[in-house]
Amino acid sequence: MKVLVTGVAGFIGFHCAAFLLERGDEVVGIDNINDYYDTSLKLSRLELLTPYPNFRFLKLDFADRAAIKELFATNRFDRVCHLGAQAGVRYSLENPAAYVDSNLVGFGNILEGCRHGEVPHLTYASSSSVYGANTRTPFSVRQSVDHPVSLYAATKKANELMAHSYSHLYRLPTTGLRFFTVYGPWGRPDMSPLIFTRKIIAGEPIDVFNNGDHARDFTYIDDIVEGVIRTVDKIAEPDPEWSSDDPDPSSSSAPWRVYNIGNSRPVELLDFIGEIEKAVGRSAIKVMRPKQPGDVDRTCADVSALEAAVGFQPATPIDVGIGKTVAWFKKYYDIRPGAE
Template sequence: MKVLVTGAAGFIGFHLCQRLLKRGDEVVGLDNLNDYYDVNLKYARLAQIESQSNFRLVKMDLADREGIADLFRAESFDRVVNLAAQAGVRYSLINPHAYIDSNLQGFINILEGCRHANVEHLVYASSSSVYGANTSMPFSVHDNVDHPLSLYAASKKANELMAHTYSHLYGLPTTGLRFFTVYGPWGRPDMALFLFARAILAGEPIDVFNYGKMRRDFTYIDDIVEGVVRTLDHPATPNPQWDGATPDPGTSAAPYRLYNIGNNNPVELMYLIEVLEKQLGVTAQKNMLPLQPGDVPATYADVDALTTDVGFKPATPIEVGVERFVAWYREFYNK
C-alpha cells in the first residue's frame, strides 16, 4: 500500500513508519518539525528511516490548507494515518491556540484530502484524555465522553466528531484510536518517564503530581504500533445493529469506529518510579505536588472492542518496557 503518515518524525509516527516500511509499504511521511520539543531528537528518528527507498519525507504543516490539498492531488494514497497533532495536556493551558491550529484546522484539511482522493481508510490518533471527568473504570469506547478536562482533550473529542461527520456524509471509513500513556525508546521528552530519567541521572528532584497517587495505563510503543497497523488493515465498517434511539458512541451506522489502545493494567506512578530507579541504579529525589489542572487521577483502558475486531490486546509489562527505554536512553544520550 501507499500510506501517508502525518507526524512521521514524532514518537509514534517514527515507529509506525519503521513497521510499515519493513513490511514493504510505500510511506510518505509528513511533519512540520516544530520545536515543541528537541528537534534534534526528531531528526535522529528520521535518520533511521530516510535512507530507505520506499520512504519520502514532506516537510509541511497540517494547517497549510493549499499545501495539504496539493499533496493529496499529487499522490494516490491508499490509506492515511494522522498522528500529527499538538500534544500535551499541560501545554494546552499555556498555548491554547496551537491546539486549534493543528488539531482542528489541520484535521479538517486531512479529512478533506481523504474525501476528495477517495482514500480507503483514515486512521487517526485520539487520546485517553477524552474520558475527562468519567470515573467508571475501565474506560470503554461505548461510554459517552462529553466532559473533557483540558483543551487538548476537547480537540481530540472534536476530531472524533469531525471524523464521524465525514464517515456519514461521504462514506469515508474512519477509525479513531484512543492511546493510553505511550512510552518506550525514542519517546517524547515531555512525558513523565523521559523527564524522570533525565532528572534522576542529573541528580535533580522529580515532580510527582497528585502525591504519587496517579494511576496510568502505561502502554509500550510496540503495542501501540501493532494496534495501529491492525486497525489500518481493517477498514471501519457500519454497525448494522446501531440504533439511534440508544446510540453506541464507539460505532455507527456509518463506516466509523473507535478503539482504546491501552495496556489494560493501570500502574501507580510511584511503582513506575520504583521500576525506573531500579533500572537506573539511582534513588530519585521526589518533589510531591498536588494534581495539576487538566490532569485526571487515573486511566484504565477497556480493550475488548480492539480484541474482538482485530484480535489484538497490548500486553508488554511495565518492567520490560522501562528496561528497554532505559537501555535506549543510556545509549542515545551516552549516560
C-alpha cells in the same frame, strides 16, 4: 500499499512508519518539525527512516490548507495514518491557539484531503484524555465522553465528531484510536517517563504531582504500533446492529469506529517511578506537588472492542518496557553506567 503518515518525525509516527516500511509498504511522511520539544530528536528519528528506498519525507504543516490540497492532488494514497497533532495536556493551558490550528484546522484539512482523494481508510490518533471527568474504570469506548477537562482532550473529542460527519456524509471509512500513556524508546522528552529517567540519572529532584496519588495505563510503544497497523489494515465498516434509538458511542451506521489502545493494567505513579529507579540503579529525589489543572487521577483501558475487531491486546509488562526505555535513553544520550 502507499500510506501517508503524518507526524512522521514524532514518537508514534516514526515507529509506525518504520513498521510499514519494514513490511514493504511505500510511505510518504510529513511533519513540520516544530520546536515543541527538541528538534534534534525528531531529526534523529528521520535519519533512521531516510535510508529506506520506499520512504519519502515532505516538510509541511497539515494546518496549511493549500499544501495539503496539493499533497492529495498529486498522490493517490491507499491509507492515511494521521498521527500528527499538537500534543500535551499542560501545554494546552499555555498555548491554546496551537491546538486549534493543528488539531482542529489541521484535522479538517486531512479529512478534506481524504474525501477528495477517495482514500479507502483514514486512521487517526485520538487520546485517553477524552474520558475527562469520567471516573468509572476501565474506560470503555461505549461510555459517554462529553466532559473533557483540558483543551487538548476537547480537540481530540472534536476529531472523533468531525470524522463521524465525514464518514456519514461521504462514506469515508475512519477509525479513531484512543492511546493510553504511550512510552518507550525514542519517546517524547516532555513526558514523565523520560523526564524521570533523565533527572534520576542526573541526581536531580523530580516533581511528583498529586502527591503521587495517580495511576496511569502505561502502554509500551511496540503494543501501540501493533494495534495501529492492525487497525490501518481493517477498513471501518458500518455497524449492522447500531440503533438510533439506543446509539452505541463507539460505532455507527456510517463506516466509523473508535477503539482504546491501552495495557489495561494501571500502574501507580510511585510504583512506576520505582521501576525507573531499578532500571537506572539509583533512587529518585521526590518532591511532592499538588494536582495540576487538566490532570485526571486514574486511567485504565477496556480494549475488548479492539481485541474483537483486530485480534490484538497490548501485553508488555511495565518492567520490560521501562528496562528497554532506560537502555535506549542511556545509549542515545551516551550516558555511561555510573555517570552523572
